[in-house]
Each structure stands twice: as structure tokens, then as C-alpha cells.
Amino acid sequence: MGQQRIDDSRLDVLKELANIGVGNAVTSLSQMLAGEKIDMDVPAAYLIPLQDIPASLEGEETAVVGVYIEGKGDLALTVLFVLSLESAANLISALIPGSSGDFDEMGLSVLMEVGNILTASYLNAISMMTNLQLLPTPPEVAVDMAGAIISTVLAEARVIDDEVVLLKTTLNTSQTRIEGSVLILPDEGALEKIFRILGLS
Amino acid sequence: MMMSMAIESEVVKVKIADLAVLKERGIIITVGLGSCVGISLYDELSKVGGLSHILLAESRQFKNRENSLNHAKFADTAIPLLVNKMENMGAKKSRLKAKIAGGSQLFAFQKTNISVGERNIAMVRQTLRELDIPIVAEDVGGNYGRTMRLFVESGRVTISTVGKGEIEL
Numbered sequence: 001m002g003q004q005r006i007d008d009s010r011l012d013v014l015k016e017l018a019n020i021g022v023g024n025a026v027t028s029l030s031q032m033l034a035g036e037k038i039d040m041d042v043p044a045a046y047l048i049p050l051q052d053i054p055a056s057l058e059g060e061e062t063a064v065v066g067v068y069i070e071g072k073g074d075l076a077l078t079v080l081f082v083l084s085l086e087s088a089a090n091l092i093s094a095l096i097p098g099s100s101g102d103f104d105e106m107g108l109s110v111l112m113e114v115g116n117i118l119t120a121s122y123l124n125a126i127s128m129m130t131n132l133q134l135l136p137t138p139p140e141v142a143v144d145m146a147g148a149i150i151s152t153v154l155a156e157a158r159v160i161d162d163e164v165v166l167l168k169t170t171l172n173t174s175q176t177r178i179e180g181s182v183l184i185l186p187d188e189g190a191l192e193k194i195f196r197i198l199g200l201s
Numbered sequence: 202m203m204m205s206m207a208i209e210s211e212v213v214k215v216k217i218a219d220l221a222v223l224k225e226r227g228i229i230i231t232v233g234l235g236s237c238v239g240i241s242l243y244d245e246l247s248k249v250g251g252l253s254h255i256l257l258a259e260s261r262q263f264k265n266r267e268n269s270l271n272h273a274k275f276a277d278t279a280i281p282l283l284v285n286k287m288e289n290m291g292a293k294k295s296r297l298k299a300k301i302a303g304g305s306q307l308f309a310f311q312k313t314n315i316s317v318g319e320r321n322i323a324m325v326r327q328t329l330r331e332l333d334i335p336i337v338a339e340d341v342g343g344n345y346g347r348t349m350r351l352f353v354e355s356g357r358v359t360i361s362t363v364g365k366g367e368i369e370l
Binding site for chain 2: 068140156
């Protein structure tokens, strides 16, 4: 993608795919949290300059937790969950009863597992709609400044284009007080594949 | 890409895949260096300072798309571009000194033997060597992000991190 402009109707399709995919993921998270209701914003799909992605989350220098997973198979995409430190601690405490919510080995592995389950359900939804096989890679987690996490993910994804499609949504739960963002970055060629399958190319 | 001319006590922010040059005064800052590398070049005599924030090591592998590439994104093209812009503002290449930071590995990726951060650092070193610009200070590697500031009046460079405070390079 990138060399050719992407129009609004295509962005709408991506938004809808993200909506169903993330919706599926949120159902999984809700099951992990004993059926707690989770509010999810309708995902936004942007064509955004690469340079502006780090600032698309609040506070580039703010310490956050990032869980990074790639979807691989018939096409490739990168998924990043960003949680505030407080939200991540709340999530750990909610899933390990009696835990203090520390970012120790146990806490971090809980966050990675949540990322894993969310991404797997998102990828499942995409697979169902497109018949493409997609599997998540093992998750990676980092606790650091948001800007450093995002720029590292962009480097890992080897983003060459100066404008990329970014899908973003936020979710929050009232009881366990979890607020997070999901960023989905389709790899080069991934979008064209999706559009072709959906008869949009 | 943004070029900035010297304005009194100006603070210029360099985004990823971007660079900036100031003369005599002002601060150039780049936030959130992870596997990216920040390269500060400074000419003490003319007090011209430049800062570049590269994302990837090499543009060479994307030759077929050379025309559409942002040269500030890659170590091998960003540094010569930065030197050029600094020379245009009165710096001399032979007087330039480099300070570099970043190239860390935030995630414990196991997929390749050499991380993106390491590759970036290696290419920054190689490019500076080819240009005969000495590296006089560095804070690279590790597993944490960095914010880099260049104080153009003095050439002082500081690095701040989450939970580890600020150091001077």
C-alpha cells in the first residue's frame, strides 16, 4: 500500500473488519474477567504519516505497558496493545487473585497471555471473514516510554512507507478499571490482499 | 522533513525519521528512542548543531523505490543529509563531533540473531566512520527507551530515561 492513496470506502471496510475483530477479542477479555462488561469504541482507521504515530497516543514520554504480537500466515500485520501502568496493574490483580499487580515475571506473563488471547480472537475473526490463515507469534512485552515502544514496533515492522494505515480503538472496563488502546498496523501488501478477497480491488 | 533556522531559545522537536539543525542557540529534542538511534552532530566553532532520529539502518535494500524514500529515515542516508544541512549553515565537516544514543532492544525478540537496534548502531558507526566524524560520547544498547536533547549553545547532550533519571553525554 502507500504508493496509492487509500480512499474512504476502503478505510470504512478496514474499520468494519477491526470492529468485528476487536469485538471478538473484547468478548474473550470479558470471559477472562468473569463476564465483566467491556466498553469498546468503534475503531478508527486512519491513513497517518509514520512520524505522527508516536504522538497519536497521549504522552510519548509517559511510561506504559506495550504488548506486541505479529499476525503471520497468508498476510502479515502487527498488533500492539498499550495499557497505562495503572490499567496493567489492575488487569494483573483481576486475573491473579491476591496479586499486588506488580510487573514481575508472573505479572508480565499474564499481560502477554491476555495479549495473546485478544490477538488470536482478532485474527480468528479476520480469518473467518477473508478465509485467510493467520496465526499470532508469541507475544512480547515492554514497560517503557510510549514513544520508544511505538517507534520500536515501527522499526520491527520495517515500515518503509511514509504514510501507513493505522487502526486504533480504546476499550475500558468500569469495575477493574482497565483502559487500553489497540493499534493494528497491516504490513505492506496485506491490505491489497484483503481488498482483493473482498472484491474491492 | 523539517528544517529549522535559528530563533532565540527555540525548542525544536525531531520526530522519527526526521532531522533538524540549529545555530548558536536553542534545544533540539527527540523523544522515545527505542531501537531507533539519535545522532547529534556539533561544530564547536560555528556552534551549528544537528540531530537526526533514524528508524532503520539501510536505504540500499529499497533502491527500487529510491525516489519516494525519506532519506531522514535511514542511517546511511540521514547522516550525510544532516552533515549537508549543517554545512549550509556554516559548519565544517572536519570539525564535527558525534554523540549517539538509542539502539536498544525493548522487546526480547528471539526471531533474529541481530536486533534492529544493533543493526542501526552498526550502520550509524559505519556511516560516521566513512565521513571521518568521530564519536565522542554514546549511550547505546540496553533494553530501555531514551529521550535525547542537544543544547546548541554548548553542544551539551543529555539523555533521559523512564525511572533512571537524566545523564549527560
